[in-house]
Amino acid sequence: MRKSILSLVLLLIAVHFSFSQAVTYEHAKKRAQTHFDAGNNAYAFGRYAAADSLIKIAIESEKNFIDAHWLLGNMYLENQRKFDAAVTELKLVEQLNPDYQAQLKLKIGYALFNKGDYDEAKKYFQAFRAQKITPDYEKEADHMIANSDFAKEAVKHPVAFKPISLGSGVNSNEDDLMPALTADEHWLYFTRLERIGRFHDENIFVSENRNGTWSEAQPLGETINTLQYNEGAHCIAPSGKYLFFTSCDRPGSYGGCDIYFSKRTGGEWEPGKNLGPVINTAAKETQPYITGDGRTLYFVSSRKGGYGGGDIYSSTLGDDGKWSEAHNLGPEINTDQEEERPFIHPDGFTLFFTSRGHEGMGGADLFMSRKQADGTWGKAINMGYPINTPGDEIGIYVTTDGHWAYFASEQADTRGGMDIYKFEMPENLKPYPVSYVKGVVTDKDNGNPLTSKIQFFDLASGVIYSTASSDPKTGEYLATLPTGKNYACQISKEGYLFYSANFSLKDVKEGGAYIMDIQLQKIKVGSSVVLNNVFFESNSYELKEESKTELNTLIELMTKNPSLKIEIGGHTDNSGIEKENETLSQNRAKAVNDYLVSKGILAGRLTYKGYAATKPIADNKTAEGKAKNRRTEFMVTGI
Numbered sequence: 001m002r003k004s005i006l007s008l009v010l011l012l013i014a015v016h017f018s019f020s021q022a023v024t025y026e027h028a029k030k031r032a033q034t035h036f037d038a039g040n041n042a043y044a045f046g047r048y049a050a051a052d053s054l055i056k057i058a059i060e061s062e063k064n065f066i067d068a069h070w071l072l073g074n075m076y077l078e079n080q081r082k083f084d085a086a087v088t089e090l091k092l093v094e095q096l097n098p099d100y101q102a103q104l105k106l107k108i109g110y111a112l113f114n115k116g117d118y119d120e121a122k123k124y125f126q127a128f129r130a131q132k133i134t135p136d137y138e139k140e141a142d143h144m145i146a147n148s149d150f151a152k153e154a155v156k157h158p159v160a161f162k163p164i165s166l167g168s169g170v171n172s173n174e175d176d177l178m179p180a181l182t183a184d185e186h187w188l189y190f191t192r193l194e195r196i197g198r199f200h201d202e203n204i205f206v207s208e209n210r211n212g213t214w215s216e217a218q219p220l221g222e223t224i225n226t227l228q229y230n231e232g233a234h235c236i237a238p239s240g241k242y243l244f245f246t247s248c249d250r251p252g253s254y255g256g257c258d259i260y261f262s263k264r265t266g267g268e269w270e271p272g273k274n275l276g277p278v279i280n281t282a283a284k285e286t287q288p289y290i291t292g293d294g295r296t297l298y299f300v301s302s303r304k305g306g307y308g309g310g311d312i313y314s315s316t317l318g319d320d321g322k323w324s325e326a327h328n329l330g331p332e333i334n335t336d337q338e339e340e341r342p343f344i345h346p347d348g349f350t351l352f353f354t355s356r357g358h359e360g361m362g363g364a365d366l367f368m369s370r371k372q373a374d375g376t377w378g379k380a381i382n383m384g385y386p387i388n389t390p391g392d393e394i395g396i397y398v399t400t401d402g403h404w405a406y407f408a409s410e411q412a413d414t415r416g417g418m419d420i421y422k423f424e425m426p427e428n429l430k431p432y433p434v435s436y437v438k439g440v441v442t443d444k445d446n447g448n449p450l451t452s453k454i455q456f457f458d459l460a461s462g463v464i465y466s467t468a469s470s471d472p473k474t475g476e477y478l479a480t481l482p483t484g485k486n487y488a489c490q491i492s493k494e495g496y497l498f499y500s501a502n503f504s505l506k507d508v509k510e511g512g513a514y515i516m517d518i519q520l521q522k523i524k525v526g527s528s529v530v531l532n533n534v535f536f537e538s539n540s541y542e543l544k545e546e547s548k549t550e551l552n553t554l555i556e557l558m559t560k561n562p563s564l565k566i567e568i569g570g571h572t573d574n575s576g577i578e579k580e581n582e583t584l585s586q587n588r589a590k591a592v593n594d595y596l597v598s599k600g601i602l603a604g605r606l607t608y609k610g611y612a613a614t615k616p617i618a619d620n621k622t623a624e625g626k627a628k629n630r631r632t633e634f635m636v637t638g639i
């Protein structure tokens with residue numbers, strides 16, 4: 001009996017020893033080596049299903065083939081996102097030889113983290129850190145330990161999140177990512193990354209919103225996309241007229257990847273132009289985003305002087321057409337790891353971006369930050385679980401009204417790789433309210449579309465908030481503006497009288513459009529312009545300070561046209577005493593005349609007259625009509 005028990009114990013020891021003895025490639029059976037080589041080759045070219053099958057055959061031939069288990073575990077973890085299977089394979093490697101690879105415990109920690117076992121993942125990250133392999137690995141372990149604590153709490157307090165796929169018109173079997181929309185949400189531009197083994201080709205695609213359904217996406221023309229180079233990581237100006245994008249290794253580039261710019265005229269995009277030095281350097285510049293006013297560009301750069309990896313910078317376009325020196329957004333935004341895909345909402349104060357360096361759910365997470373009163377950026381706020389997952393969330397666009405967000409992610413219903421989804425924004429993450437103004441600029445005489453310069457001013461301060469231009473082929477324009485304010489608007493074009501208007505966005509619905517079509521008059525005798533942004537104190541002829549912006553525009557018009565002569569007319573409604581209205585309108589016209597003369601306009605080019613209520617342009621029976629009749633205007637008397 002004792003002999004039988006001893007034999008059984010020895011047999012069990014032998015079986016355990018034979019199972020736990022790792023076999024490396026050099027000592028594996030020939031058949032196992034052959035299938036391993038074939039599987040490794042399939043893996044290299046992205047044929048993961050074939051690689052899976054071939055490597056498993058190798059393991060059937062050599063059960064303890066540690067190299068095969070390691071390769072299979074890494075493929076499940078990094079390429080197929082089969083985290084349960086990854087844990088099984090990698091823990092088997094640990095059982096066969098705990099010292100097989102320096103990164104083994106880190107990889108097991110990643111796999112456990114991705115499957116949601118945050119406590120056990122944290123133990124592996126702590127064990128990996130204790131190995132003290134390199135300072136960089138210690139830092140990565142610390143980061144993942146912090147992420148484990150964050151993720152554990154985040155899943156206990158999920159945010160409302162119901163992603164909606166944009167459908168087969170946009171999403172394909174390839175990676176579709178980095179969505180960017182026009183302010184009216186009519187056009188969607190995105191990057192499609194097509195993989196061919198380890199190689200990939202990026203191009204920019206566009207889709208049209210047709211009654212709530214996105215059309216079959218089409219690649220932009222050859223003026224943007226090329227066969228030789230990658231184009232992507234782009235943004236579209238809210239008006240849909242300007243495209244900024246990234247392309248790499250083009251002739252004449254300043255670094256490996258540079259930022260380019262294109263303008264759309266009619267339906268055609270001009271060839272992309274390199275933005276030149278200041279924006280582009282010998283380092284890598286990517287992922288631009290332009291503010292709603294078209295003046296400040298946010299982008300990612302790996303240039304020297306940053307915090308590490310890719311940092312987010314900004315640069316402002318001056319009146320001279322030159323970009324300012326790039327400004328790093330600082331440590332509240334940038335970390336020693338990668339920050340990516342900045343999106344600045346048209347409100348000008350709310351920044352969304354992707355980061356791998358701030359505490360999060362692992363991988364690349366989406367964050368939000370608000371600009372402070374002193375111009376610095378506030379603390380980065382993780383957008384929460386399940387918006388953020390252990391995978392990568394890359395690139396977010398938030399609609400003008402702040403209600404919807406578009407982003408790229410790998411959800412359960414993805415068609416392949418990353419797909420583009422939209423979801424309702426949580427209330428605490430919404431940007432400030434913004435609307436947009438749109439319309440068409442035409443010639444008053446013949447109705448032809450005109451290209452023109454359009455400036456929007458804060459009516460209270462006179463500060464220019466936004467500048468736009470109308471399309472030369474269609475006359476269309478669009479500009480985003482914060483709601484809750486009053487604005488002045490001036491439209492100008494060479495050879496035409498400027499147009500003046502003021503309007504309020506205090507009662508406009510967030511994200512709604514204010515429509516303003518404009519007719520410009522050619523400079524000719526008899527044509528006239530109402531100066532809608534010239535204001536006086538009540539029953540007074542004292543010019544208000546905010547009138548000077550408009551009058552300075554008139555001075556600019558007369559300076560550019562030195563032979564132009566005008567009459568300044570003052571008008572009232574029919575309320576009050578007629579004689580007093582005559583005096584008031586005369587004095588108001590004279591006040592404008594005197595201001596122009598004080599700024600260098602020759603008095604001989606000017607006349608002025610008070611018309612009182614004799615030339616109404618609206619019905620004096622209504623308050624609205626009376627307001628229109630109380631006006632100052634000028635008429636061309638000579639050219």
